[in-house]
Amino acid sequence: MASELTLTVNGAKQVVSVTPETPLLYVLRNDLKLTGPRFGCGLAQCGACAVLVDGQEVRSCIAPVSSAVGMRVTTIEGLPGVWAAQKGLSAADAANTLHPVQQAWIDEQVPQCGYCQSGMMIAAVQLLAKHPNPSVAEIKDAFTNTPPSPHLCRCGTYAAIIDAVQRAAKAMAA
Amino acid sequence: MLTRRGFVKVGGALFVSLGLPAGSRGSLEQTSLDPNQLTSWLEIRNDNSILVRTGRAEIGTGMSGFYAQVIAEELSVRPEAITLIMGDTDKTPDGGYSAGFLSGAANLRKVGAYTYQALLGLAAKQLGVPATALTVADAIVSGGGKSVSYGQLVQGLHLDLKIPVTGKSAKFATAGANGVAGLDWEGMDGLIVAGDPPMKPVSQYKVVGTSFPVPGIPDKVSGKTHWSCDVRLPGMLHARMVRPATLGSTLISVGEVDKKRFPAAEVVRKGNLLAVVSPNEWEAIRAAQAVAAATKWTAWSGLPGSENLTKTLREYKWGAPDQSRGNAADVTAALTNAPKTISVSYEQPYVKHAPIGPFLAVADVRSDETVIVWTHSAHSQALRARIANMLGTRVEKVVVRWLEHAGQFGRTTFGGDGAEADAAILSQLTGKPVRVQWTLQDDLAWSATSPGWVSDIKAGFDTHGRLTALHSVFYSPHMLDARPLGAILAGMPAGTTKPGGFLATEWPYDKIENRLEQVYATPNIGTQPGAESPTGGLRGLIMRTPGQRQQNFALESLINEAAAATHADPIQFRLRHTTDTRLIDILNATAKAAGWETRPSPHPNARRSGSDAMSGRGVCIMVRAGSYWVGIAEVAVTPATGVVQVTKFTIGVECGKIINPRQLDRCMKGGLVMGLGEALKEEVTFDKEKVTSTDWSRYRILTMQEMPEIKVVQISRDDKGFGGGGEAPNALAPPAVAAAFFDATGVQPRRIPLTPAYVTTLLKG
Numbered sequence: 001m002a003s004e005l006t007l008t009v010n011g012a013k014q015v016v017s018v019t020p021e022t023p024l025l026y027v028l029r030n031d032l033k034l035t036g037p038r039f040g041c042g043l044a045q046c047g048a049c050a051v052l053v054d055g056q057e058v059r060s061c062i063a064p065v066s067s068a069v070g071m072r073v074t075t076i077e078g079l080p081g082v083w084a085a086q087k088g089l090s091a092a093d094a095a096n097t098l099h100p101v102q103q104a105w106i107d108e109q110v111p112q113c114g115y116c117q118s119g120m121m122i123a124a125v126q127l128l129a130k131h132p133n134p135s136v137a138e139i140k141d142a143f144t145n146t147p148p149s150p151h152l153c154r155c156g157t158y159a160a161i162i163d164a165v166q167r168a169a170k171a172m173a174a
Numbered sequence: 175m176l177t178r179r180g181f182v183k184v185g186g187a188l189f190v191s192l193g194l195p196a197g198s199r200g201s202l203e204q205t206s207l208d209p210n211q212l213t214s215w216l217e218i219r220n221d222n223s224i225l226v227r228t229g230r231a232e233i234g235t236g237m238s239g240f241y242a243q244v245i246a247e248e249l250s251v252r253p254e255a256i257t258l259i260m261g262d263t264d265k266t267p268d269g270g271y272s273a274g275f276l277s278g279a280a281n282l283r284k285v286g287a288y289t290y291q292a293l294l295g296l297a298a299k300q301l302g303v304p305a306t307a308l309t310v311a312d313a314i315v316s317g318g319g320k321s322v323s324y325g326q327l328v329q330g331l332h333l334d335l336k337i338p339v340t341g342k343s344a345k346f347a348t349a350g351a352n353g354v355a356g357l358d359w360e361g362m363d364g365l366i367v368a369g370d371p372p373m374k375p376v377s378q379y380k381v382v383g384t385s386f387p388v389p390g391i392p393d394k395v396s397g398k399t400h401w402s403c404d405v406r407l408p409g410m411l412h413a414r415m416v417r418p419a420t421l422g423s424t425l426i427s428v429g430e431v432d433k434k435r436f437p438a439a440e441v442v443r444k445g446n447l448l449a450v451v452s453p454n455e456w457e458a459i460r461a462a463q464a465v466a467a468a469t470k471w472t473a474w475s476g477l478p479g480s481e482n483l484t485k486t487l488r489e490y491k492w493g494a495p496d497q498s499r500g501n502a503a504d505v506t507a508a509l510t511n512a513p514k515t516i517s518v519s520y521e522q523p524y525v526k527h528a529p530i531g532p533f534l535a536v537a538d539v540r541s542d543e544t545v546i547v548w549t550h551s552a553h554s555q556a557l558r559a560r561i562a563n564m565l566g567t568r569v570e571k572v573v574v575r576w577l578e579h580a581g582q583f584g585r586t587t588f589g590g591d592g593a594e595a596d597a598a599i600l601s602q603l604t605g606k607p608v609r610v611q612w613t614l615q616d617d618l619a620w621s622a623t624s625p626g627w628v629s630d631i632k633a634g635f636d637t638h639g640r641l642t643a644l645h646s647v648f649y650s651p652h653m654l655d656a657r658p659l660g661a662i663l664a665g666m667p668a669g670t671t672k673p674g675g676f677l678a679t680e681w682p683y684d685k686i687e688n689r690l691e692q693v694y695a696t697p698n699i700g701t702q703p704g705a706e707s708p709t710g711g712l713r714g715l716i717m718r719t720p721g722q723r724q725q726n727f728a729l730e731s732l733i734n735e736a737a738a739a740t741h742a743d744p745i746q747f748r749l750r751h752t753t754d755t756r757l758i759d760i761l762n763a764t765a766k767a768a769g770w771e772t773r774p775s776p777h778p779n780a781r782r783s784g785s786d787a788m789s790g791r792g793v794c795i796m797v798r799a800g801s802y803w804v805g806i807a808e809v810a811v812t813p814a815t816g817v818v819q820v821t822k823f824t825i826g827v828e829c830g831k832i833i834n835p836r837q838l839d840r841c842m843k844g845g846l847v848m849g850l851g852e853a854l855k856e857e858v859t860f861d862k863e864k865v866t867s868t869d870w871s872r873y874r875i876l877t878m879q880e881m882p883e884i885k886v887v888q889i890s891r892d893d894k895g896f897g898g899g900g901e902a903p904n905a906l907a908p909p910a911v912a913a914a915f916f917d918a919t920g921v922q923p924r925r926i927p928l929t930p931a932y933v934t935t936l937l938k939g
Contacts, residue, residue, distance in 0.1 A: 022456040035404045036397035041614040045870040077397040105395045113234030113581035114394035144879035156847025158878040
């Protein structure tokens with residue numbers, strides 16, 4: 001049965017009427033029209049659906065929406081807001097900014113098809129929160145060995161991702 | 175060439191319209207653009223921005239950026255001024271498949287060149303300066319101390335510039351041609367812009383050769399891109415497919431929907447096509463799982479099992495080769511007379527395109543028989559022809575709208591094998607728009623697959639250790655079955671499929687005097703008489719660097735073995751067998767960048783046992799589509815565990831004039847990552863009933879941690895035109911890694927992938 005659940009997504013309170021076991025991914029995409037997170041495997045094996053829940057990466061394809069009630073959900077659409085809050089930017093400046101991770105993804109021309117990159121940027125934001133200046137080995141380790149699965153890219157953009165994470169690290173430290 | 179029909183107020187746009195030569199009107203039925211109107215390839219706006227239309231699509235290789243660069247070059251504008259409309263059968267003129275730059279950009283370059291000449295003519299009149307005295311930069315034409323912008327030139331002007339066009343749009347053909355199921359080969363390229371307009375000389379290029387950013391990336395990064403998976407229509411139903419229990423099962427009885435649990439869900443069925451639909455996606459998913467568990471299918475076990483693939487191919491009764499190249503009598507004589515010969519066989523498994531986003535489509539089959547399909551197919555016009563044929567409607571009734579989605583590496587080059595047929599059938603049955611999202615399991619188990627191969631190669635040497643003759647024979651199930659799965663399962667028209675093997679290798683070794691290459695193809699595995707799968711068995715299809723990927727693995731592995739057999743350095747051995755200076759130059763440049771030490775393989779310390787890692791290096795080359803590549807792999811093999819780690823890979827690429835160095839670098843590295851997956855991990859496994867490698871834990875692709883250090887060496891040439899540079903690096907990985915493994919261990923792998931289990935067996939001998 002559908003229930004009314006209150007979520008905080010990208011800084012805004014949202015009330016949705018869904019069955020509580022519905023995976024967060026479908027609520028974000030279909031009810032809240034946030035299409036950044038994408039369906040990849042439905043098995044938490046690829047990372048295309050990754051979002052941040054209270055700053056921790058969660059695979060939204062298997063996480064029930066009920067598990068996110070009372071917590072802060074962030075998709076790539078909300079990354080500029082995260083950065084603006086972190087830097088204390090004015091609302092006007094915040095509207096015209098991107099998170100340094102997103103800017104680095106543009107500057108390094110990371111996406112090929114781009115389908116997995118939403119999840120890759122989420123993983124990068126989480127990594128940089130813990131390790132502001134990661135080495136190549138630490139980046140590889142984070143994108144491969146962080147549970148529940150490696151972040152997979154079929155276009156093979158891993159080298160570009162490493163370049164972009166290091167570029168973002170520099171920008172965030174500046 | 176340029177005809178002016180007069181000046182008409184049309185909002186200040188220069189339309190360059192599609193003109194068809196007399197007698198070709200029949201092909202108009204395949205395109206929705208009416209050539210009698212000023213339908214456009216290209217529009218120049220007052221603000222100098224330019225809208226360009228192409229039936230080709232961005233397939234994740236940066237093509238939309240390359241197109242903008244080459245059009246901008248011909249028009250002398252900035253690439254940022256160009257906006258592309260792609261792949262929409264209603265809004266683009268030409269069709270054609272999206273497999274690469276060479277075929278995809280040719281039309282747009284010519285349209286740009288024709289338009290440039292027309293604009294020069296206009297400017298000459300307006301400025302009173304001869305066209306030859308005009309210069310153009312960033313859409314401003316200057317001459318005689320005066321200047322005018324393109325936008326000003328076309329202000330209030332209706333210029334009817336006829337673009338000569340040949341070729342045909344994609345057309346359905348029941349038997350197919352060249353073995354491509356359901357598609358007439360003639361329309362594969364779509365309409366082709368004819369004639370020979372003056373093109374910008376390479377020496378004047380300003381945009382081509384720079385790392386222009388790919389236009390779609392900012393929207394992809396910020397979450398603004400409207401992907402095909404984002405299409406939502408009023409009244410749309412979400413569907414999940416319930417696939418047969420095996421690759422040859424037919425439906426016995428359908429499980430019921432428990433309306434208490436799933437009040438809005440409905441079962442939809444046609445033939446063996448079964449789905450559950452609901453306005454709520456999660457309900458569709460859950461109800462489909464419940465229905466699948468209660469649905470009964472017939473038993474079938476017509477597959478050989480992947481472990482028996484080679485045996486099955488060996489036992490097939492082959493007739494004449496599908497293609498043969500070279501001189502059989504000369505090769506036979508040369509091999510007979512050669513003082514030394516070697517004979518080697520190589521094997522490769524089935525592999526998958528395996529997109530990160532499983533296929534999906536949305537279709538809206540309306541009561542007036544209009545059909546609109548939202549797709550990420552790489553061949554919108556071919557898909558349109560297939561859908562029209564399947565539904566028994568006229569092609570003009572079908573509109574295909576392309577949107578971006580996950581990279582798929584050739585799976586829809588022929589417009590088939592997606593979820594579009596499922597969606598169209600379900601929409602027709604329900605009377606509502608339907609969105610079909612395949613699961614990962616659907617995609618890995620039921621999509622068409624790049625087939626496994628066996629290859630036999632015999633080589634003869636002279637007394638100086640030079641190759642004098644080479645006889646290569648390739649056997650595999652065919653890879654041109656692009657029939658839409660939904661049509662096959664529903665028993666609707668999909669065309670027939672017949673084997674068609676093709677030789678893809680472009681020959682780099684002109685000093686090997688006698689060569690014979692032959693290729694044979696079987697029907698799909700699982701369609702043998704007596705146990706024929708009604709669903710097509712394991713449908714074979716092309717995948718990135720098709721044919722050449724497989725054939726080059728065999729050929730280049732053989733060259734490495736031949737070098738070893740004659741105690742020659744494998745790069746020096748190659749240099750002795752070619753006079754092609756382009757190949758020689760990129761080989762030398764790549765060897766230098768990789769720090770290649772000249773010596774034969776294996777390494778003097780090569781070892782096949784022990785728990786310490788042994789290092790080795792190996793090389794391969796490839797020539798394809800006017801381009802040259804060299805791959806140099808460095809590996810660490812641990813014999814005790816069978817683990818092969820690729821530690822470094824150097825790629826050399828010479829693809830004529832490089833359009834975008836950064837994107838070429840990205841394509842080389844990305845393609846290599848895909849190829850290393852093939853070399854080390856990827857294999858479609860199947861039992862006697864079905865594919866068993868149906869998730870990422872069982873179909874294993876390369877992870878970031880497994881990626882080696884990658885170095886890319888680029889040579890750009892102004893005198894060789896454009897080559898197809900981006901596609902092929904996946905094919906470099908297997909032969910180079912196999913050669914490096916041999917260097918480390920003294921044992922030559924003759925099959926891939928080099929999994930720990932296979933390596934352990936191999937090293938035990």
